[in-house]
Amino acid sequence: xxxxxxxNKKYQFELQGHETLLEVLRDHLGxxxxxxxxxEAECGAxxxxxxxKAILACxxxxxxxxxxxxxxxxxxxxxxxxxxxxxSFLDNAAVQCGFCxxxxxxxxxxxxxxxxxxxxxxxxxxxxxxICRCAGYPKIMDAVKDAVKRLNAGxxxxxxxxxxx
Amino acid sequence: xxxxxxxxxxxxxxxxxxxxxxxxVTGQAKYVYDMKLPNMLVGKMLRSPHAHAxxxxxxxxxxxxxxxxxxxxxxxxxxxxKFGSNEFxxxxxxxxxxxxxxxxxxxxxxxxxxxxxxEKTAEQALKLIDVEYEILPxxxxxxxxxxxxxxxxxxxxxxxxxxxxxxxGNVERGLKExxxxxxxxxxxxxxxxxxxxxHVCLGQWEEFSDKITLWVSTQAPFKIREALAKTLKMxxxxxxxxKLSVGGGFGGKLxxxxxxxxxxxxxxxxxxxxxxxxxxxxxxxxxxxxxxxMIYKLKSGVKKDGTLMAITGEVIxxxxxYCSYGPTVMAAAMMxxxxxxxxxxxxxxxxxxxxxNPISGAIRGFGGVQxxxxxxxxxxxxxxGIGLDPVEFRLKNITTPNMTTTNKMIISSNGLKExxxxxxxxxxxxxxxxxxxxxxxxxxxxxxxxxxxxxVMGSKMYKSHESAGGIIKIEEDGSVYFFTGxxxxxxxxxxALSQIAAQALGVSFDRIRCxxxxxxxxxxxxxSFASRVTFISGNAALLTGKDAKRQILEVVAEExxxxxxxLDIIREEVVNTKENLVLMNFDxxxxxxxxxxxxRQIIGRGTYNPTTTPIDFRTGEGNVSGSYGFEAQIAEVEVxxxxxxxxxxxxxxxxxxxxxxxxxSVESQIEGSLAMGLGYTFSENxxxxxxxxxxxxxxxxxxxxISAIPPMExxxxxxxxxxxxxxxxxxxEAALLPTAAAIANAIHDAIGIRLKDLPFTPNKIIKALKEQxxxx
Numbered sequence: 050x051x052x053x054x055x056x057n058k059k060y061q062f063e064l065q066g067h068e069t070l071l072e073v074l075r076d077h078l079g080x081x082x083x084x085x086x087x088x089e090a091e092c093g094a095x096x097x098x099x100x101x102k103a104i105l106a107c108x109x110x111x112x113x114x115x116x117x118x119x120x121x122x123x124x125x126x127x128x129x130x131x132x133x134x135x136x137s138f139l140d141n142a143a144v145q146c147g148f149c150x151x152x153x154x155x156x157x158x159x160x161x162x163x164x165x166x167x168x169x170x171x172x173x174x175x176x177x178x179x180i181c182r183c184a185g186y187p188k189i190m191d192a193v194k195d196a197v198k199r200l201n202a203g204x205x206x207x208x209x210x211x212x213x214x
Numbered sequence: 215x216x217x218x219x220x221x222x223x224x225x226x227x228x229x230x231x232x233x234x235x236x237x238x239v240t241g242q243a244k245y246v247y248d249m250k251l252p253n254m255l256v257g258k259m260l261r262s263p264h265a266h267a268x269x270x271x272x273x274x275x276x277x278x279x280x281x282x283x284x285x286x287x288x289x290x291x292x293x294x295x296k297f298g299s300n301e302f303x304x305x306x307x308x309x310x311x312x313x314x315x316x317x318x319x320x321x322x323x324x325x326x327x328x329x330x331x332x333e334k335t336a337e338q339a340l341k342l343i344d345v346e347y348e349i350l351p352x353x354x355x356x357x358x359x360x361x362x363x364x365x366x367x368x369x370x371x372x373x374x375x376x377x378x379x380x381x382x383g384n385v386e387r388g389l390k391e392x393x394x395x396x397x398x399x400x401x402x403x404x405x406x407x408x409x410x411x412x413h414v415c416l417g418q419w420e421e422f423s424d425k426i427t428l429w430v431s432t433q434a435p436f437k438i439r440e441a442l443a444k445t446l447k448m449x450x451x452x453x454x455x456x457k458l459s460v461g462g463g464f465g466g467k468l469x470x471x472x473x474x475x476x477x478x479x480x481x482x483x484x485x486x487x488x489x490x491x492x493x494x495x496x497x498x499x500x501x502x503x504x505x506x507x508m509i510y511k512l513k514s515g516v517k518k519d520g521t522l523m524a525i526t527g528e529v530i531x532x533x534x535x536y537c538s539y540g541p542t543v544m545a546a547a548m549m550x551x552x553x554x555x556x557x558x559x560x561x562x563x564x565x566x567x568x569x570x571n572p573i574s575g576a577i578r579g580f581g582g583v584q585x586x587x588x589x590x591x592x593x594x595x596x597x598x599g600i601g602l603d604p605v606e607f608r609l610k611n612i613t614t615p616n617m618t619t620t621n622k623m624i625i626s627s628n629g630l631k632e633x634x635x636x637x638x639x640x641x642x643x644x645x646x647x648x649x650x651x652x653x654x655x656x657x658x659x660x661x662x663x664x665x666x667x668x669x670v671m672g673s674k675m676y677k678s679h680e681s682a683g684g685i686i687k688i689e690e691d692g693s694v695y696f697f698t699g700x701x702x703x704x705x706x707x708x709x710a711l712s713q714i715a716a717q718a719l720g721v722s723f724d725r726i727r728c729x730x731x732x733x734x735x736x737x738x739x740x741x742s743f744a745s746r747v748t749f750i751s752g753n754a755a756l757l758t759g760k761d762a763k764r765q766i767l768e769v770v771a772e773e774x775x776x777x778x779x780x781l782d783i784i785r786e787e788v789v790n791t792k793e794n795l796v797l798m799n800f801d802x803x804x805x806x807x808x809x810x811x812x813x814r815q816i817i818g819r820g821t822y823n824p825t826t827t828p829i830d831f832r833t834g835e836g837n838v839s840g841s842y843g844f845e846a847q848i849a850e851v852e853v854x855x856x857x858x859x860x861x862x863x864x865x866x867x868x869x870x871x872x873x874x875x876x877x878x879s880v881e882s883q884i885e886g887s888l889a890m891g892l893g894y895t896f897s898e899n900x901x902x903x904x905x906x907x908x909x910x911x912x913x914x915x916x917x918x919x920i921s922a923i924p925p926m927e928x929x930x931x932x933x934x935x936x937x938x939x940x941x942x943x944x945x946x947e948a949a950l951l952p953t954a955a956a957i958a959n960a961i962h963d964a965i966g967i968r969l970k971d972l973p974f975t976p977n978k979i980i981k982a983l984k985e986q987x988x989x990x
Contacts, residue, residue, distance in 0.1 A: 081248035082241015086410040086461075087495040091912035094410060122241035135239040139231050142878035145886065146704025147238030148410040148461030154239060173921040180912065182408055182462050183704050184882045185889030186920040 053114050055080070056124030062111070070114055071095050071106035074121060082122035082151045086180065093179030096152035096159075097121045103159035103175070122151035125158065134158055137196035138189070145183030153179045157193050165201060169194075217692045218800070222723035223785040225713040226940045229878035230723050233709045234459065234702070243459040246414045246431045247492060254416070255284050257480050257491035258336040259473055260326035260343055261501065262318035265570040265905035266352035266365060269316060269325060269345065277328065277342035282335035285483035286343070287476060288326040289315030297441045299469045299539045299575070301676050303831060307375060307537035309368055312445045312475035318347070319367050319535035320572050321905045322501035327476035329489045352570040354905055356532040357509075359567045367535065367568040375533055376541045378564035380548045380834030382620045388524025388559030392515025394599045400512070400588035401971040404532070404900040405505040405893075407577055408917055411461020412493040413502055417477030421486050426478045427454045433463040433701050434741025437676060439733045441470035442478060450733075453478075457731035463703035464890075465576035466503050468743050469538065499910030503575030504900050506531040506543055506566070510588030520602045520610040524559035525551070531574065531581075533566045538575030540566045541831065542675050546744075547581030548834050550951070551589055552619040553668030553842050554630070555611050560620060570905045576743065578887070582667065582951045583894060587972060590665040590955030595968065603647065604664055604959065605638050608846075612666070615933075622827075624837045627943075629870030629931035633846035634666065636929050637868035641848040647963060654964075659853045660863070661964025665952025666846045670839035671944030672746035674828045681823035682751040683737025684758030686715060688766070688816040690808035692801045694725045696758070699739025700751035701731045705946055706879040707747045711755040713875055714939050718759025719818075720783030721800055737821070745944030748875060749840060752939035753822035762818025769807045769814055770797065824937070841935045843943040844870040849956040853964045855983060858976030860961060861924075862892065865953070868929035872943030877930070884928045884949040891953025893918045899973050 051062045055078065062077065071088075074080045074097070084094040085107045095106040098120040125132040131139065134157055144150055153176065160167055160175035167175070172193050181189060222230045237243035274286045294315065298308035314325050326343065330336040353359040359373045367373055389395055415430040426448070432438055435455040443450045460467065473491045480489040493502065512527040529547065533540045544564040551557070579586070597607035613619060615628040638644070646652050646662040653660025674680050685697040696715045702708040712726040730736060739751055763783050770788050771778040780792040786800045798806070807814050824840030850863040867884050874880040897916035901908050909915045934941030958969050967982045 075248075079250075080241075081244075084245075084247070084410070084461075086412070087912055089495070089911065091495075092410065122239075126240050131236070131239065138239050139235045142229060142232070142876075142882050144232055144235050144238045145706065145882060146410065146462045147234070147243050147459060148245065148704075150238050151241045170921075176920045178919075180408075180410065180917060180919065182410055182464070182890075182917060183886045185885035185887070185918070185926075186923045187885045187926055188878070188882050189920065190923075 051112055051115050053111065054118045056120060064111055066112055068111045069107055070109040070111045073111040074106060080121050080123050084148055084151060086148065093156060094149055094152040096155045096179065098155055098159050101162060103156045122155060133199040134161065134196040137199055138192040141188050141192040141195055143184060143188040143192040149179060149181045153181065153189060157196065161196060161200060166197060218722045218725040218786060220722045220786055224717065225723035226717040226875055227873065229876055230709065230713060232706055233712050233728055245411055245459045245461055246416055246429045247411050247461065249416050249429055249490065251416065251418065251488040254488045254490055255329040255331060255484060256333045256336045257327055257329045257477050257489040258340055259324050259476060260328065260340055262321060262323040262325060264318060264347055264349055265321050266350040267318050267347035268350060269314065269318060270348055271346040272326060273344040277339040280335065280339050280342060282331040283328060283339045284331065284487060285329040285480045286326065287313065287479050287483060289313040291479060291483065293445065293447045295445045297445050297470060298537055299676055300541045302674065302678055303828065304541045306371060307541055310536040312472045320570050322572060323535065324472035327480055329480040329484050352905060354569055354571055356530050356567040356569055359569045360565065367570060373568045374565055375537055375568045376544055376566035378544045378548065378831060380564065381561045383559035385524045385526045385559045385561045389515040392523040393518040395513065395515040396595060396599055397513040398592050398595060398970060400510040400591060402508045402584035402587055403972055404507040405577065405898045406499055406900050406915060407464040407466035409462030409464060409466060412495060412498040413467065413471060413473060414492040415474050415477045416488055416490040417481045418488040419478065419482035419486050425452045425454065427456065428474060428478055429456045429458060430474055431460045431467060432457055433467045433703050433743060435701060435731050435733050436699060436738055437468065437741050438470045438474055442475060445475055446478060454734040457701050460703040463742060464578045465743065467703065468576050468741060471502065496910045499915065500572060500907045503538055503573055505577045506533065506574040506581065506584065508584040510584065512588060512592045514592060514596055516596050516600055518600055520600060520607045522555060522557050522611045525557055526561045529562060529564045531566045532569050532571055534569055534571040534573040536573045538573050540574060542673065543576060543581040545829055545831060547585040549621065549829065549838060550582045550585055550668055552621045552623060553613060554666055556613055558620055571902055572907060578890065579947050579950050580744065582947065586665065586667050586951035587954040590952050591958050591970065594959040594962065605634060605643055608664065608666055609634060621835045622837055623842065625842050626937060627841065627872065627933035627935040628844055629933040630666065630844035630846065632931045633844055633868035633870055636931065637846045637848045637866045640927060640929060641850065641866045643848065646850065653852065657854060657856050659855060659964040660850065661853065661960040661962065662848060662850045663956045663959025663963055664846065664848050665956035665959065667948050667951035669745050669843040669944065669948035671744065671749035671841055671843060672824055672826065673744040673838045674826065677740060679823050680740050680746065680750060681821055682739045682754040683821040684715065684754040684819065685737055686719065686758050686762040686818040688762060688804060690804055692725065692804045693727065694719065694721060695727050695729060697729045697736045698751055698755060699731060699736045700747050701742045703742050705883060706876065707742065707751065710748055710875045710879065711751055714752050714755040715759040717940065718756045719763050721786055745843065745946040747944065748942050749938055749944045750822055750824060752942060754820045756939040757820025757822060758818050761820055762816055765816045765818060766803050766807060769812050770803055773806060841937045841943055843945050843948055845948050847952045847956045849960045851957060851960040851964055853961055853979065855965060858979035860896065860974060860979065862957065864925045864927065866927045866929065867949055868931055869945055869949060870931040870933050870943065871945045872935040872938045873932050873941035874930050875940065875942050880930065880945060881928045883946050885926055887947065887949035888926055888953060889918045889923060891950040892922065894972065895954040895957050896973050
């Protein structure tokens with residue numbers, strides 16, 4: 050039995066051992082927000098947060114997540130209220146086809162949890178593994194910078210996912 | 215209760231958030247890639263491992279016995295009807311079978327398909343199918359394929375599948391009257407769309423109705439329905455094609471692929487179990503569609519004063535094994551030259567040649583990217599040849615508002631001159647260009663370059679018309695449902711069209727619920743291509759909104775005994791415009807429509823078909839688009855003369871968008887185009903060896919990452935086009951067209967070296983610098 054904590058919920062799985070975290074999320078749990086566009090760690094669309102770090106779910110075995118906390122895009126919003134990063138991506142028109150968005154937002158979240166005031170090069174470094182083919186990145190950069198402002202203006206209201214608390 | 219929070223009154227011209235954006239940032243948006251149905255099977259395509267071979271026999275008996283295999287199809291199960299993309303103009307180029315039975319023409323050619331309970335079983339089944347081939351000599355180089363005696367790829371026609379002679383005026387006289395003539399040859403590699411969502415479809419046959427539903431990641435659901443109906447020999451109304459959120463298209467999802475056909479037929483053979491086929495990234499690179507690699511040989515003459523006298527030459531494009539959208543790609547590559555330059559004497563022969571390479575097809579720009587690189591580089595060289603500033607040279611030769619081009623395109627609004635003016639001013643062109651004191655010393659050399667381009671907004675391709683339609687139904691609680699056939703593939707069509715519909719109806723944007731791209735429910739639309747959606751589908755949305763509004767006002771006019779011409783709906787209020795008096799709000803008006811006395815449903819409709827003429831493919835003549843869009847782009851670069859690396863300092867893009875319906879969305883289109891243009895300039899190069907793609911992954915096929923993006927400045931020129939909805943034009947493609955040339959021209963300015971072979975890798979620049987030193 051493998052015990053996983055995903056978006057603050059506990060799950061128990063009977064796994065064969067070869068299943069990736071991505072397969073478990075998408076196929077077993079129906080959490081299809083996490084995507085992949087390559088299945089070989091090149092595109093970043095499968096980025097989720099595991100114990101505070103951005104990881105690629107397509108090359109992470111589900112058993113590696115045993116005892117760790119995993120946050121996916123589905124775990125960000127608080128009911129109907131979007132996480133400030135999600136709201137910022139929406140308001141800054143950073144979204145085109147949306148396919149890279151879950152990975153892009155989770156990579157941004159991992160960065161901002163660790164570094165609340167990143168510089169542009171630091172943002173670029175954190176998102177270098179995430180391909181966006183539609184929007185060409187400037188609006189994504191705007192969105193992350195705007196998210197920094199929103200999060201820091203929140204006076205301690207900063208929303209944290211369970212794995213970073 | 216109201217169904218509007220009046221948050222986005224007068225939405226046109228405002229950057230309202232995407233109508234589907236919340237789903238996308240929360241991971242709730244559904245793509246076909248995410249779909250799962252009960253009893254769903256996994257489908258896989260059986261492909262040729264050979265570039266050119268006769269099929270002698272296909273034996274599926276072993277695979278059929280494999281437990282878990284539910285259906286296997288080969289050409290025997292099909293009607294053997296060919297499909298293609300240019301039915302209307304080029305019926306002879308309809309050249310592909312959904313499943314080939316006699317011959318395979320490229321590595322990956324589809325000859326069968328299997329459906330099984332899981333991926334592993336499906337893959338195992340493919341391995342158990344014995345196919346006997348007789349290998350034929352293959353040809354991979356388009357120039358070789360044109361020669362007599364080359365292996366013939368199709369029997370119905372020679373390897374010269376598409377020949378486009380574009381011919382106007384008297385080129386010989388034009389050259390004779392020129393003071394300066396030069397010839398250049400440019401090489402444009404193949405490239406891939408790399409949509410993040412690969413090609414994916416899910417087909418389900420319904421036994422009791424003999425009906426097929428296909429959910430597919432597509433830019434053109436109605437086009438796919440047509441191709442399915444033809445190849446499956448079914449009526450259109452027995453096929454339903456549904457588009458969900460689409461993870462990018464860029465021209466690659468504009469036609470039916472054999473996988474779409476296979477998913478439907480496999481489901482039928484499996485007794486109605488749904489079949490999903492999803493391409494891996496490697497399959498996407500290798501077996502979908504790709505950019506035509508092209509050779510441009512150009513020869514042109516100018517007068518000393520800069521007047522362009524003649525352009526002539528030859529374009530050779532590697533079409534690969536089948537035609538796809540090849541003819542339109544070739545035509546579009548030529549047509550764009552006339553939209554930009556006033557040129558009377560013009561003769562370019564275009565050859566789209568069959569080879570045993572993977573299939574070339576449509577990709578953002580439709581040949582315009584290759585043409586943009588070649589022509590805009592060539593024009594720069596002509597200007598330099600007579601010692602004229604490239605900006606002045608362009609201003610002297612560009613098209614103007616309200617003119618008819620040599621090939622009979624009718625240009626109404628045209629902001630090209632302003633685009634050049636504003637972009638050069640913002641980039642400080644006069645200070646930087648050809649200035650020996652501006653970054654021309656030391657290891658790092660600065661340079662600046664310009665490229666200009668134009669775009670259509672629509673083009674008749676696979677049908678004789680290119681209409682779009684809209685329906686609006688308004689319920690008694692004031693909910694507005696807007697139905698459009700247009701296919702949003704991420705560009706934001708649903709949002710922009712809803713903005714237009716809301717504005718036309720006089721309501722807040724947030725009232726609109728948009729239902730799009732379902733062939734059984736929404737009106738017809740040819741698809742998302744040729745930058746047509748905002749213009750054509752947008753005009754349909756405009757008419758639809760107006761029609762619904764008129765119906766509401768009819769009721770109000772009757773009730774209040776006011777002339778309907780004196781009524782309007784403005785910002786959610788019904789207004790007597792004659793007396794400047796607010797009569798009621800929108801909700802009250804709808805209550806009235808659905809009241810005891812009236813009981814009248816509001817169902818607005820609109821249809822729009824631009825008055826265009828199809829292009830005459832024998833001459834290149836035709837007013838193919840209802841309007842034309844323009845742009846100028848400036849690139850400033852810094853070349854490291856030791857490493858050969860080029861850093862783009864900044865790109866300025868001034869774009870005649872007519873009217874920006876959603877400014878941030880327009881900016882995002884420009885930025886996305888520029889990123890794609892930068893990729894094609896510096897790194898993207900789909901390479902094949904003996905017909906096999908050798909870099910089918912993101913490690914070896916390098917698309918731009920976030921750190922590769924320079925500062926970009928988008929400048930909107932709003933010319934308020936008389937034909938566009940609220941003056942808007944299409945603009946999804948043009949920003950990509952001149953990027954490579956603007957950068958090539960800037961590199962020339964920086965280091966005096968002319969690059970004619972994309973992509974510009976550091977190695978090529980170092981080699982050129984060494985050659986330059988040797989010459990000195």
